[in-house]
Amino acid sequence: MGDTAPAKERDGGDAEEPAARNSIAAMARCYQGFDPAVYLQYNYTAPRADFGRADSIVPWKLACLHEAFAEGDVKGETLVDVGSGPTLYQVLSGCEVFGRVVLTDFLEVNRRELRRWLAAEEGGFDWTPYLQHVCRLEGRGPSAWREKAARLRSVVSEVLPIDVHRPCPLAPGSLPASGADCLVSSFCLESVSPDLGSFTQALRHVTSLVRPGGHVLLIGALGETYYMAGRDVRVPVVPLDEATLCGSLKASGLELLRLCIYTLPADMRVGVDDVSGIFFIKARKPQLGGGGD
Ligand SMILES: C[S@@+](CC[C@H](N)C(=O)[O-])C[C@H]1O[C@@H](n2cnc3c(N)ncnc32)[C@H](O)[C@@H]1O
Numbered sequence: 658m659g660d661t662a663p664a665k666e667r668d669g670g671d672a673e674e675p676a677a678r679n680s681i682a683a684m685a686r687c688y689q690g691f692d693p694a695v696y697l698q699y700n701y702t703a704p705r706a707d708f709g710r711a712d713s714i715v716p717w718k719l720a721c722l723h724e725a726f727a728e729g730d731v732k733g734e735t736l737v738d739v740g741s742g743p744t745l746y747q748v749l750s751g752c753e754v755f756g757r758v759v760l761t762d763f764l765e766v767n768r769r770e771l772r773r774w775l776a777a778e779e780g781g782f783d784w785t786p787y788l789q790h791v792c793r794l795e796g797r798g799p800s801a802w803r804e805k806a807a808r809l810r811s812v813v814s815e816v817l818p819i820d821v822h823r824p825c826p827l828a829p830g831s832l833p834a835s836g837a838d839c840l841v842s843s844f845c846l847e848s849v850s851p852d853l854g855s856f857t858q859a860l861r862h863v864t865s866l867v868r869p870g871g872h873v874l875l876i877g878a879l880g881e882t883y884y885m886a887g888r889d890v891r892v893p894v895v896p897l898d899e900a901t902l903c904g905s906l907k908a909s910g911l912e913l914l915r916l917c918i919y920t921l922p923a924d925m926r927v928g929v930d931d932v933s934g935i936f937f938i939k940a941r942k943p944q945l946g947g948g949g950d
Pocket of ligand 1: 688740764848
């Protein structure tokens, strides 16, 4: 699974039209040029990751995630991160709450990058300032970052292949039968889907990975039509706005708990994409009987 195989009808469930399948296959081909080092440099260094500025993109995202986990209602044993890419910032708060964290990505190059950090190998991206920043948010002081790194390394149980265009995005048995207690996904669904229909369908697919009553935390791009995934690799993105997002959540059966929006300051528009804003969504998959958890 992953890397080149486009979604097909073999999994059963929602069969796609041939045209939709072709455009999903074209997205998969586009991703063969994804360069983890370039992507990290474009998006996860200053100015987008300037920890001295509250209006920098990364501190905003980390604050949203911190708040969502600090509220106490997002809990359980298993957290799954969908389309992790080569990044770990999205699980730095959740790793303190969940005893098992499953990372996933479509591409082996990204899974390898994650495993490199998990194995504490030399030469990977330095997540230290991120770990320190989240420790500060948790009131622990930046020197606790080594404990957080050790915690993350101990709770990540797997780095798995995934394809959100399949009705069953993960191999059977990857998660508990009832589903994960929490799903996190950042900048994945809109940047791997050829159009709004397939974005909504992908959201429905990943929602099936969550247990009834579990939570879904989504971060993503607003108004974006492309991003650079390598020096010359331009990936098309589904441009989302608040209304389309809410429509897709509803169509996926998710209950919206909170939607926060960040508008990019002019100096965050650094030419590696045309994103105008970022959303953070906290949502919940209703209980089967429609009650609370
Ligand atoms: C824009 S990156 C986001 C990476 C990371 N989550 C972040 O916050 O920066 C999109 C990710 O989606 C992955 N991807 C591409 N096609 C996918 C698919 N069909 N299913 C799941 N993930 C996919 C890519 O490999 C890439 O890592």
